[in-house]
Amino acid sequence: MLWRKKAGSNRRSTGANGKRKRLLPKICLAFLIGALFGLLFLTGGRPEPQEIPADDQHRPFLEALTKGEVRLQVEKRCPSCHGPQGTPLSADHPLPEQCLLCHPAK
Numbered sequence: 451m452l453w454r455k456k457a458g459s460n461r462r463s464t465g466a467n468g469k470r471k472r473l474l475p476k477i478c479l480a481f482l483i484g485a486l487f488g489l490l491f492l493t494g495g496r497p498e499p500q501e502i503p504a505d506d507q508h509r510p511f512l513e514a515l516t517k518g519e520v521r522l523q524v525e526k527r528c529p530s531c532h533g534p535q536g537t538p539l540s541a542d543h544p545l546p547e548q549c550l551l552c553h554p555a556k
Contacts, residue, residue: 499552507531512555525549 502508514524528549531537544552
């Protein structure tokens, strides 16, 4: 037939060397995907932040939030107790001015 190629044409070899050349990129891709998932797993292991307790000390803040007061205004009062003179924050604590972004209200 006219559309068949002859035996000596420029086809890729299907021997062991040809299979190895096709398998190597798949192995590299699988390794890279595994490394990416491993990296995401290792860096995403932060503990969940604590919720704002519903005690007498925090009740005015929680009531202000439920009444619709702006979050930024409520957060300005947090350093009065949670600061250098009161309950200190840990050394790796992020931006202490944004308390209510991480610590949800109960």
